[in-house]
Amino acid sequence: MQTGKIAVFFPGIGYNNDKPLLYFSRKIALEHGYEVITIDYNGIDTDCLKSKEKMLDAFNLASGQTEKQLKSTDFSSYEDIIFASKSIGTVAASIYAAKHDIPARQVYYTPFPQTFSLATEGNGLVFFGDRDPLIDPDTMRKLCDDKKLHYKIIEGANHSLETGHVHIDVDNINNIIQEAEDYLVGGPIYRFTVPKRDGALQSLREYRGKVLLIVNTATGCGFTPQYEALESIYKELNGEGFEILDFPCDQFGHQAPGTSDDIHSFCTSRYEITFPQFAKIKVNGEDSLELFAFLKSRQGFRGFLMNSPESIHLEKQAREADPDYRNNSDIKWNFTKFLVNRIGQVIDRFEPDAGTEIVRQAIEKELRR
Numbered sequence: 001m002q003t004g005k006i007a008v009f010f011p012g013i014g015y016n017n018d019k020p021l022l023y024f025s026r027k028i029a030l031e032h033g034y035e036v037i038t039i040d041y042n043g044i045d046t047d048c049l050k051s052k053e054k055m056l057d058a059f060n061l062a063s064g065q066t067e068k069q070l071k072s073t074d075f076s077s078y079e080d081i082i083f084a085s086k087s088i089g090t091v092a093a094s095i096y097a098a099k100h101d102i103p104a105r106q107v108y109y110t111p112f113p114q115t116f117s118l119a120t121e122g123n124g125l126v127f128f129g130d131r132d133p134l135i136d137p138d139t140m141r142k143l144c145d146d147k148k149l150h151y152k153i154i155e156g157a158n159h160s161l162e163t164g165h166v167h168i169d170v171d172n173i174n175n176i177i178q179e180a181e182d183y184l185v186g187g188p189i190y191r192f193t194v195p196k197r198d199g200a201l202q203s204l205r206e207y208r209g210k211v212l213l214i215v216n217t218a219t220g221c222g223f224t225p226q227y228e229a230l231e232s233i234y235k236e237l238n239g240e241g242f243e244i245l246d247f248p249c250d251q252f253g254h255q256a257p258g259t260s261d262d263i264h265s266f267c268t269s270r271y272e273i274t275f276p277q278f279a280k281i282k283v284n285g286e287d288s289l290e291l292f293a294f295l296k297s298r299q300g301f302r303g304f305l306m307n308s309p310e311s312i313h314l315e316k317q318a319r320e321a322d323p324d325y326r327n328n329s330d331i332k333w334n335f336t337k338f339l340v341n342r343i344g345q346v347i348d349r350f351e352p353d354a355g356t357e358i359v360r361q362a363i364e365k366e367l368r369r
Helices: 020-031 046-050 052-069 088-099 113-117 137-146 166-185 226-240 260-270 290-298 309-321 356-368
Strands: 005-010 035-038 080-086 105-109 125-129 150-154 193-195 201-203 211-217 242-248 337-340 346-350
Touching (some): 020 080, 052 088, 088 113, 105 166, 125 166, 150 166, 290 346
Antiparallel strands (some): 193 201, 337 346
């Protein structure tokens, strides 16, 4: 039986496991309850960067030492595995995972092009600087795109992801580690549980790795026909790793009457929805679902489009309900939508008057990343 979590850290040339990127990544893993293994390389120095032959020798040496140091580790006994690597270590990490068929989530700090030959498509977060003397940024972008890997380019950064400016480097390391944490162990959204229609709780961790559209809905609203468009998007994109999470809410005009089962029966019979529909909840106020408090904290209200009668009507309603509506993040009406990427980051918010085609395009763009 698979139990437990393990994280392995692969250093670079002159960049050991106590340097900032790997040190803080390791601290994150420990905080989240991962068993930690750190790889150490001996006999490899920066001279290997002077020629392709020496680099290949260094890759082989690092790979061989990785094999010896992980020989007694039975990865098949772990249910959750992450690899974090730097520079030459990214090559060793990629080779080891491919050779032993290990489904590790990978973070690659300043990888070499050779890293990508065995990297698993769609599985990896890559960081590199646009002033790295060892890596051509355009080549790295293409390699990441070809393998469908997430990547972050650090402006003005070298092979250590440093710019030479202390305050900029401190801000960068904070942002990098936050991104790495979200990717490796999942963003905070996965820590929430939500009520199903039968009253049981479901962890959002089950949706890790999916692009999510989270929406508060109602069955008697002028926007209710959006169910049809949402179902169309779901049928088209669900197979690509997309999910819609539907939360009926009766806080706006009492337009979601009845029980959760009544609402589900209406939606399945009238609009033939097949995406997950949860229990009826509240999205504003002290007793609102904690998930929605989190969503609002990440993506606040930015205004209605004001390009249609619906927009003008929504703005009038919102202003009458709360003269200060522009300056708070509360949900304003039914069918407000939040877009969450594959690593649990809340990346966009769409008010009810945003056309579903705009929403579809944003989802498709995120699925292509």
